[in-house]
Amino acid sequence: DTAVSQTPKYLVTQMGNDKSIKCEQNLGHDTMYWYKQDSKKFLKIMFSYNNKELIINETVPNRFSPKSPDKAHLNLHINSLELGDSAVYFCASSLNLLAKNIQYFGAGTRLSVL
């Protein structure tokens, strides 16, 4: 069983479209994260949620809207996609906020905006 699973693994879409990426963890963790990894491999935090509550929102355009229906899921919806949104998006989880430094990552979603 995959601990942190993201879907889809690949996403190719046109500029201006709206898309969603889903993330689920079966580790029983309280805290989940979204990261963006650019072409230079820099991994930047976007959001974190703890027990469905937003904890971190890092200067991300409001076209990006995370949603956590329960603590095992953290989905990312992106409106009006732009070329600069092309990147690999990683979901991660940690046991809780105290263990935030020990994170388990999904395999990533490779988003290409044409």
Place this chain on the structure above:
Amino acid sequence: TQLLEQSPQFLSIQEGENLTVYCNSSSVFSSLQWYRQEPGEGPVLLVTVVTGGEVKKLKRLTFQFGDARKDSSLHITAAQPGDTGLYLCAGGGNTNAGKSTFGDGTTLTVKP
């Protein structure tokens, strides 16, 4: 903002060689993690160090946390092609809501 700089950015070596990767910051971290990311996959945690001066060994990998908890190093002995990947250090935030900050990564290629 806490920043972590890794060096070198790219490293290509032959199988059997030794190497050291560095992770430096001007900030103090409560803990520091090293991850390895293989192509097409997410980062996987290798180790966490929490005490200044701490040294941890994982088979051929040796991790050290600086005395002042501002820097860390990863030394690999007798590198193998399976060690190929992107190595990321991450610094733990000091508050409950603090986030982990990732370094800019070292891409290691070990040629057979």
